[in-house]
Amino acid sequence: MQMRPMTRVLLGLACLLVAVWLVAPTLVVVPMSFNENKSLAFPPQGFSTQWYANFVNNPDWSSSFINSLKVAVLVAILAAIVGTLAAFGLDRMKSRASGLLRMVLLTPMVVPGVVLAIGIYAVYLDMRLVGTLPGFVLAHTMLAIPFVLIAVTASLEVFDKRLELAATSLGAGRLTTFRTVTLPLILPGILSGLLFAFVTSFDEIIVSLFITNPYLRTLPVQIYTSITRDADPTVAAVGTILLFTTTIVIGGGLLLFARERRT
């Protein structure tokens, strides 16, 4: 159907408006990060890269960044493994209990973060997990598993189980079948789940605020404390770095998937 020119212009304008609305708040941090003064005022004054230097040199910032990376990488791997196994198990479960189990596994996604945080905090106090790497990894993995579960379940739904029957008839045992047929075909789902898990952990703040202590601080916690204490434009510098990193990672991921699809 041919659109009338007027309609097309209006539609274009509406799209532009929505796009600006979605992206503008994110892009505001970019100019702010080059502010000359120690303030988060917008529009910023002058130009300087001192806040980037501060991010690298100030151990408060650099170590929290390293911590976040460490935690997020471990969480991504752990959640991808556990989530994939759970998705596979639930997919193959004949019992009707599988629906219930799936819901239980998805609860961390719907339960309010604070409620979870309080529960985790109470348990962690007892078990001395507050402010420890295992503590962070465990808590974040719990939060990330639903994302992997959803992504892998979606790939398993389009996966043709009859291929497994074919592999079996050709001489492959169950493990070989999984490794050579099922796994490669649901890999895009696992990878996107892994990416989600990484991001979930990397910008998790609510639970992290509860289980953090001065010895182990993740980047979001550091940003939050910094911004409540003083208006440090390093926050904007961090924001800008994260913005570009995630854009590159996600963009690269999409490109990779697109290539997978084609083959």
Added chain:
Amino acid sequence: MAENKQVGRGAAIDIRSVSKVYGNFTALDNVSLGIRPGEFMTLLGPSGSGKTTTLNVVAGFTEITGGNLEVGGSSVVGIPAHKRNIGVVFQHYALFPHMTVGRNVAYPLALRKVPSAEREKRVKQALEMVKMSDFAHRYPSELSGGQQQRVALARAIVFDPPLLLMDEPLGALDKKLREWLQLEIKRIHRELGTTFVYVTHDQEEALVLSDRIAVFNRGRIEQVGTGRELYDEPQTLFVARFIGDSTVLRGQANSDGTSTAISIAGETVTMDKRLPGNGAPVLLLRPEKLALRRRGNGQGESGLNRLSGTVTEAIYLGSGSKYEVRLKDGSTAIVRSPLGEQSFDIGEAVEVTFAGADAKLLADDSTADQTLT
């Protein structure tokens, strides 16, 4: 793994009183079937009659709930599918989409740790056999349905299984392609000498391909035999109606032990045959055993049975003509007359004639064939 007793390269199969029950539904009811080494056996029957279940039982995809199953002379009950060394071709091709054609075909060889030089040679041979050598580097998604199925066939034979199972492999293809691939499958069977078990619901396909056909109905085998045996000597009404055209007549039967007279809407036909079992029989006639002639056209040959009716359909077939005649009791007779015979028009009053010796008397099992489609 079981030591295969083979004649040539095909394994014998012995299905003995096999049952498969799902909950309170019996999918296979005491099925027995012997298949000879190298034989092309087709399992024929309507949808839901248990053909796939039988194949899955032999392949090892489904556990049986009763009976015994031998492949190559030894029982395979309890042996998992991946250790049975049986080739399977599925209706939906089931090629691995993430592997090229070449890697798909090499897959069973890689699992068997065949050295790569040998592997390459055998993949090449198998692809040549199905005429797909030029496509080794393509992905399945880049092939047509017929090409995919040929690759699937290559993959199922590349590891030299003594038995190949095929479940409606041509079911998703159009008629022309199907007919061509039937001949290809026949040729491959001849060249390999492997035992083939083939599932179809298409009687023509079964007749083209098979050494013998097992006709399935409601989880049971009705009859096993060559196409000719099933056509000429059907043992049940179900088999008669499933294979070829037939005229089925019902009436009041009287038998004196050696001959039987049946009265159909006031006309009586006789034959020197005994009643099959007890209960009302049905009279079965194949189209070429029937002849037509104009009514009131003298006495004609004596000893011929006659039924009057009206031509409702006349089809010119090239090699002859096929007529449908509505008889007095409302049933339809199908008549095939060879080329050169007198021709009849629709609406013409005719007599359908047949020799008593050409008629078959069968038990009426028409209540049992409601699944017939």
